[in-house]
Amino acid sequence: MRLFAAGYQPATAAEDQAERMQANVRIPIALLVSAYVVIASLVVTDGAEIESWAQNLLAAYAAFIAFASGLLLLIRRYPGHYPVRRGIAMLVDFSTASFSIIAGCTVMLPTYVFIVWVALGNGVRFGRQYLVIGTALAQISLAIIFLATPHWQEDPVLPATLAVTALVVPAFAYSLLRAKERAEEATRAAVQAKSRFLAQASHDLRQPVHAMHLFLESLRQTGLSHDQKDLADRLDTSLGSVTAMFKSLLDISAIDGGGTTPKPVAVPVQKLFDDLAAQCAASDDDATGAIAFMPTKHWVETDPMLMLTILQNIIENAIKHARGARVLVGCRMRNGTLSIEVHDQGPGIAADHLPQVFNEFYQANGGQFSSAGGGVGLGLAIVKRLAELLELEPEIRSTPGRGTIAALHGLRRVAATHPASSPAARRRMPTAPLEGLRILLVEDEPEILDVTARLLRGWGCEVEAQPTMPEPGSGWDLIVTDYDIACDINGLDVIARQRAACGRNIPAIILSAHDVDVSRYTGTGSSPLLLGKPLAPAELRSAISSLRLAA
Known part of the structure; x- marks a missing residue:
């Protein structure tokens, strides 16, 4: 086991799938060759007796099938890039194919194709370095067959032809792989x-x-x-x-650009629904009142932020393009995993539009995804990309005139780690009044500092507006700060200093125009709430209200 696991390296899902495909095909090939051995032996002997060479080959392929079965189980149990495991598998493949030709001579010559297949299969699936190694092992195998087979020695043109073929074909495949890699590198460079x-x-x-x-x-x-x-x-x-x-x-x-990396944790689906309901309640869209969330006790392992983005895009799409119709969000079990579904009673989508709804800027004119709702056709494209990152399957089903079902399949259920909040508790929360709330506002751009302070004061807040790191104080109910304040100061520093000065966990909000990892906060108290710019005033007010109610 340690030998097989030596040299482990992380592998992508595509690489793991390629190795499973390479392993899956071994057993059918071995069974096919075994059947050929039996038929060939009966034809050669012109009788019902299986010759000794055929018996040896059947025993060899029985051992090969046992090896292939064990290897397949090992790959499924321990996915990843194990160079030693792949190397041993290649050696066994070449050895079995070589033994077939040595034991069966001209009768088993067709199995030469598997020598070429092993080299090409590993190269195409695992990369050019494996193609080079496979080609070298193929030449070594042919040399061993030549030395062990008198018939080949009597006719050297045959092994020479086979050796050249086993060299030229992989060489051509090598050039194609190299061209493919260059194209991918150019595409990757352009995207980056x-x-x-x-x-x-x-x-x-x-x-x-x-x-x-x-x-x-x-x-x-x-x-x-x-x-x-x-x-x-x-x-x-x-x-x-x-x-x-x-x-x-x-x-x-x-x-x-690869800037989004999932961070899966155990999360209650009800919390996701409550967060989505709170976002809908904070929206000034008059269609949001038609949405309902079905209570659930399921927990799943996922990245909650990415999952919220996916569901928010699906729900906003349903609300926008099925305006005035009822929207229902719930979850159900499907094939051992959990699916979250969004049902609406909108106009629906014609069948010929369904295959394209996840494409960028695609809008089914006259259907649910028409431009009448003001969309630009990017919401479902984001859903598809994020679902692929989370290894989930998005699906759209629709009947014109009867509505649409948008589903997200493949969520892995996990056990609850702590009691979930009561269903829809936050959904029933009233918006807290902001009258008299004392806020420390920090923003380095004067115009934004001025208009934000004016807006907060219009909501009844008492605001101290500072363009840089303020002096420590203790009278604040809330801190609202931009992340980028100065070259050597950021919003996390502001929050840490104010909390340390007053000795309490002042609720805090960070506004940022780029991605910020608030988990890096090392000061006292909890991590601040991160809100991304551009930010609608209703979202800011809803966040402030939620923090005041939670305080």
Whole structure:
């Protein structure tokens, strides 16, 4: 066992699947060759007796089948890249194929194809280095057959032809693999360059969009006329569409650039539903009242943030494009795993549109996913990419005129690690009034600092606005800080210093225009709540209310 496991290296899901495919095909091939041996022996002897050479080969293939079965179980039990395991498997493959030709001579010459197959199969599935090793072992096998087979020695042209073939074919495959790798490297470089550009530009792009949301909400608090309110509402709708598209493009860029890594933990499905219900309640969309979540006690192992993003995109898509119709979210068991489903009673989708709904910018005109709802066709593309990262299967089923079912299959159930909150408890939480709430606001951009402070004061909060690290104080109920404050200061530093000065766990929110790992927080108290820019004022108010209620 230690010999098989030597040199372990992590492997991707695709590499594990390739090794299983290579192992799965051994047993059918061995059974096929065994049947050929029996038939060939009976034909050669012109009788019912199986000759000794055939008996030796049948014994060899019986041992090979036992080896292949054990190897397959080992691969399934211990997936990963084990070079020694792959090397031993190749040696056994070549040895068995070589013994077939040595024992059966010209009768078993067709099994030469398996010598070439072993070299090509390992090379195509595991990479060029295995193709080189396989080609070398194939030449060694042919040399051993030549030395052990008098018939080959009498006709050297035959083994020479076979040796050249076993060299030329892998060489051609090597050139194809190299060209494929170069194309993949070029594609990867292009994606990474795009991702780097967006990562560098995202902060500068997010900030003005975030500021526009705040300015618009502050404008609404100035006593607008009816016509002015109507214009502000229209502007808010347009800005919401821009924000949604902007976030979607950045999300897709982060996924394609490899910047999104799942961190699975045990999580109650009910908590996911409660978080989604709270997000819907915080939305100012008048269609959100039609959504209902079925209570559940199931727990699953997944990345809660990525799962929330997936479900949020599915639910928003259903609400937006089945406007006014009832939307139901629940889960059920399917083939031993859990599926989360979103049912709506909207207009549905025609069958010819279903295969394309997960493609970028695709909209089924006239169906559920038409542009009438203001979508740009990126929500389900994000769902598909994130589902692949979590090794889940997204599915859309629909009947025109009867609604649509969006499902996410393959969630692995786990035992509960602690009692879940009461079903829909947070969903019934009222929005906490913010009157008199003392907030420390830290933001290095003057315009955003000013408009955010004005907005918070309009909600009844008492605000101290600071453009940099403030002096320690003890009178704050909440800290709201930008992450990027100065070259050597960030929002985590602000929170840690204020908490240490007053000796208590002040609730805190970090606003950031890029990905921040708040788990790196090393100060006293719990990790702060992270909210990404651009941020709608309703989302900020909902977060502040939730922290005040939880305090």
